[in-house]
Amino acid sequence: MYTIIPFEKKYQEGISEMMTGIQDEFEILFRNPDGKQISDIAGPENLFWIALNGNEVAGTIGVSRIDDDSAFLRHLFVSKEHRGAQSNVSKRLLDIALNEAKILGYKSIYLGTMEQFKAAQRFYSKNNFVCIPREALPTEMPVSPMDTIFYLLKNKELNPAL
Template sequence: MERFGVLSMGSRLKRLSDHLFQEVQGIYQEYGIPISGTYFPILRLLQLSGAMSVMDMAEKLKVSHPAVSKQVTKMLKEGLLEKELDPCDQRRSHLKLSADGHQAMAQVEPILQEMKVVLDGVINIPSANFLQALEQVERQLLGNELTEMVIDRLSRVNIIPYKETHQSAFFALNMHWLESYFPDQVIEADYQVLEDPQASIIDKSGFVWMAIREGSERALGTLAMLPDSQANSTALLKLAVAEHAQGKGIAQRLMDQAIAQARQMGVEKMTLETASCLEAAKRLYEKNGFVEMPAPKPSLYERADVYMEKILEKSL
């Protein structure tokens, strides 16, 4: 369909709309939300504006009166809405959320918040060409990832040691980060670590942790740590969190794990390299006690123009 260009735009938008409704319905079912995804515009309108007539709802939502009436009939049968007489005209009735409707909207609110974060990320595409932007949105949303991404943000995350089955996720998360920020600075050393963290880090007395969604095998973040016994220090590397899962404290959880491990090992300091353009990452490191210092030696990576250290207090 995409090859027909602008002539297929209507069909493509309908396909995308139908798919989004199906994905949203799947999320609702996953969390036991007793409403249809198609009810949302009416429920949200009544939640925000209070009781309204079908005609007023149709006008506000810019859809036909029969379309609203059909949905309202279903919601009345399901107990999500209830009628009340218009105080100004007893011959007319208004519709408002029932107690069950209010409860359902309260249940769905956290899902809506996380869905907005995911969709904002998907549609944030720097393109002046609408069809090109539409194609990128389709690639992400039609791949059945919306449901998983929203559930990722709603679920608990466990920090666990790396296993061989995590190799592809470790590679994908870190490579996506590299290609997003430094596409022209990926070097052979990156591939060596990403393709075989067991040999590159773990077999050298290092550690790799994965942030895994509880009840699944979905990896949402990674962090590695490589000790330097001669310097009595340990270096952090390969911190990456899936874009759609950022802002949920996963990076901090990974940092907490690494700092606790370093203290247990009794090393004197932790080190890391980062880039001055990665302001959010630098704030995270500073929050955890890392201080920018002169680099003791040139970095292997052109992108790493900031060196930081954290001195660990000895346990009493």
């Protein structure tokens, strides 16, 4: 049974362990070992949630403000043993983040991912994100140098007037 809760600092170590496992799985560097952790950036404009399987961190997601109308998804990661339709952890995390974005009035949600994350790309497309060129990103959006593929969600789920 999975529980999704707002980020709490006491889970940072579990998040770090999960991220290390994912990095080992893909055998690529996708995060800076000296970079900021969720506990360093979580706050009113950087909201995060974690999926727990008991006390084990199974996944994370975040929504960060770009401006009054747009935000970007970040840190959507689910450990290998908790992926797939059976657990539905990724979808549940995404739904919570998008619901919060809707409450906050965001009309557009952006995200970046890496070429190697093919399953993630399929997941985003399946969930109505559209692939866009890097040039279409808001200039205010911080972009990881590792990200090469970008998506935008701009639909009636976020703003019924669109």
